Amino acid sequence: MTASEITIVGSANLDLVVDVDHVPLVGETVLGGDLRRIPGGKGANQAVAAARLGRRVAMVGRVGDDDGATILRAALEHDGIDTTALVTTSGSPNGVALIAVQADGDNAIVVSPGANARLGAGDIDAAGSLVAEAAVVLLQLEVPVEAVGAAARAAGGTVILNPAPAPVSALPDDLVDEVDVLVPNQTELALLTGFDGDVDVEIATRLARSLPVSAVVVTLGADGAMVVTAAEAVHVPAPTVAPVDTTAAGDSFCAALADGLVRGETLVDATRWAVRVGAATTLRRGAQPSLPTPDEVDRLLR
Ligand code: RIB
16 A cells, blocks of 8 residues: 555545435425435545546445445546555445535435445554554544544544534544644534624634634634634635535635645645535536536635
8 A cells, every 4th residue: 555645534425415495304305306426425526526626545444235325425526636556345334425505505415324334443553554654634524433532542643523513422532632723613612612692703713712723723614714823813715615515615615624734734724625626616516527627726816
């Protein structure tokens, strides 16, 4: 195994996507468009996004042994991603995400983790140098937190944790201690800090500073992002766009942040790049089909 620039430890899901006028309320049924089957999953999306931005990428994770696994593996390999540490789990279904995308581009997602839930510390050990020698290890929370913690401890480079989906309980201290850059959205930041209210730019700064992580980049949707360290708090605005589908915009943001750091940019400059890549991602439909190359970012935001 050769060292990758960015190693992703995380999930791969088959996204079952339906366009709807609005996501249903509890007890409501809505009619939508035709069902689309699209490769997704926060981990795999971040891997594909980083590869399309030009980085050498490896993916550590688990897929099931059904037809969907062939689609998920092929999608990663099509973008040149090292899948030697993507384990096929016999007897297990794939991760699947049920996604309703509203007319305004916002979505609601339910994930059935399937094989993703079987990822363990042993898989991180087996990945060896792919985790230990990567310049950046990019983590999310769609796989068991034990595996995420093991990856953070095994990483020799910069550890970025995107705490998505929002954690239902406090993150273990021995994971948080290993994180160099935390990338929550407003909901995740509120949950992590026990804050019960709307998170704006000022509150995001205060909440981020209360976390025991030296650098926090809070994604703020249409308001861009906030970079918070002990030394600075910098608001990075987003370009104005008319989103058609926000699925995977957070994933491409994280991948672009990692891409910028690998290329030696400061955290603020990497965040400026990430905001542009995230915004461009909202202008096309579907998780992995929407992830742009650098040229496509410029073209989409022109
Ligand atoms: O972040 C978007 C992703 O979340 C989707 O691709 C879906 O699989 C869920 O994991």
